[in-house]
Amino acid sequence: MNKIKAAITGVEAYLPPYVLTNEEISKMVDTSDEWIMSRIGIKERRILREEGLATSDMGAEAVLKLLKKTNTLPEEIDLLICATVTPDMQFPATANVISDKVGIKNAFSFDVNAGCSGFLFALSVATKYVESGSHKKVILVGAEKMSSIVDYTDRATCPIFGDGAGAVLLEPDTSGNGIIDSILHSDGVGRKHLHQKAGGSMRPSSLETVNNREHFIYQEGQPVFKWAVTCMADVAVEMMEKHNITPEDLSWLVPHQANMRIIEATANRMKLDKSKVMINIQRYGNTTAATLPLCLWEWEKELKKGDKIILAAFGAGFTWGATYLKWAYDPV
Numbered sequence: 303m304n305k306i307k308a309a310i311t312g313v314e315a316y317l318p319p320y321v322l323t324n325e326e327i328s329k330m331v332d333t334s335d336e337w338i339m340s341r342i343g344i345k346e347r348r349i350l351r352e353e354g355l356a357t358s359d360m361g362a363e364a365v366l367k368l369l370k371k372t373n374t375l376p377e378e379i380d381l382l383i384c385a386t387v388t389p390d391m392q393f394p395a396t397a398n399v400i401s402d403k404v405g406i407k408n409a410f411s412f413d414v415n416a417g418c419s420g421f422l423f424a425l426s427v428a429t430k431y432v433e434s435g436s437h438k439k440v441i442l443v444g445a446e447k448m449s450s451i452v453d454y455t456d457r458a459t460c461p462i463f464g465d466g467a468g469a470v471l472l473e474p475d476t477s478g479n480g481i482i483d484s485i486l487h488s489d490g491v492g493r494k495h496l497h498q499k500a501g502g503s504m505r506p507s508s509l510e511t512v513n514n515r516e517h518f519i520y521q522e523g524q525p526v527f528k529w530a531v532t533c534m535a536d537v538a539v540e541m542m543e544k545h546n547i548t549p550e551d552l553s554w555l556v557p558h559q560a561n562m563r564i565i566e567a568t569a570n571r572m573k574l575d576k577s578k579v580m581i582n583i584q585r586y587g588n589t590t591a592a593t594l595p596l597c598l599w600e601w602e603k604e605l606k607k608g609d610k611i612i613l614a615a616f617g618a619g620f621t622w623g624a625t626y627l628k629w630a631y632d633p634v
């Protein structure tokens with residue numbers, strides 16, 4: 303019998319219904335559909351507009367759908383991890399709130415904050431619990447209400463981000479499929495280029511921080527772009543070389559959806575045909591920790607048992623990494 307691996311055995315998602323188009327953004331700031339499409343590759347993104355709804359509400363919707371789809375009872379879940387940079391509150395963890403909203407009572411739960419690499423970082427943590435044999439049914443959620451921290455007067459950032467949530471179930475697998483390897487990195491030197499200035503212990507919220515618009519995303523696009531292109535491609539290629547995976551062998555690349563040009567550069571470095579790259583940035587934008595599960599969810603019907611898949615991401619921190627997995631089930 304093979305060693306226990308952690309395998310994804312189901313995936314679901316929730317996207318809020320409101321569609322924010324480039325045309326509508328062009329009425330808010332000095333930009334155009336042409337600029338956004340050519341520089342970023344986004345046509346529209348979803349926004350959670352209802353007053354009082356938060357990241358946990360989208361995460362809970364995705365988890366409820368996942369439990370139903372996989373015939374799993376909430377009581378059977380023994381760990382839930384939520385990757386997010388837009389928690390409902392500074393504390394408690396959004397994972398605790400999601401668990402409560404869906405009736406998960408026998409699990410411990412916590413958040414992971416690794417920017418746009420959050421899903422990959424959380425996946426590697428969840429994998430260890432399953433591989434050790436201590437946990438049998440683990441849910442991993444990537445959920446973001448990015449619209450709560452986007453400055454809709456800043457044309458450099460407001461076209462980029464969107465809201466949404468994706469969730470996967472991880473279970474033990476001894477067939478040889480499942481999560482094979484993760485290579486993860488972080489370098490805090492990059493924090494100056496991408497962060498939220500106020501609201502933390504360094505600069506607590508005050509009238510001044512609100513007036514200075516310091517609770518929104520601060521991003522210096524160009525350095526982030528340069529780091530992202532280099533790091534995401536390097537780590538994805540390193541993963542291919544480490545496991546002797548040729549471009550022909552690889553079934554799919556699941557890249558973080560931050561910028562079409564970054565996705566294309568990564569695929570080119572991997573010598574991968576674009577038909578093997580999951581891309582939905584044009585419809586959902588950058589949903590930070592939710593981009594990877596949203597891709598898996600949209601492509602689930604095309605995935606076959608044994609498919610070799612590399613996930614790759616880059617984000618605030620800086621953080622980046624790649625995960626190699628063999629898909630564990632055929633389409634149902």
Ligand code: UT7
Pocket residue numbers: 332333334337338341342418457458459461522523524526527530560561564588590616617618
């Ligand atoms: O997921 C987390 C990681 N984040 C990323 O991976 C984001 C990485 N960075 C990027 O994707 C790109 O840097 C951006 C999409 C953010 C910006 O694209 P860029 O090609 O790097 O543009 P830029 O910032 O160098 O700006 C070029 C010009 C500037 O005008 P001038 O100074 O040349 O006159 C900007 O003011 O484009 C202008 N500009 C815009 N023009 C129309 C910036 N935003 C806009 C806009 N519409 N929305």
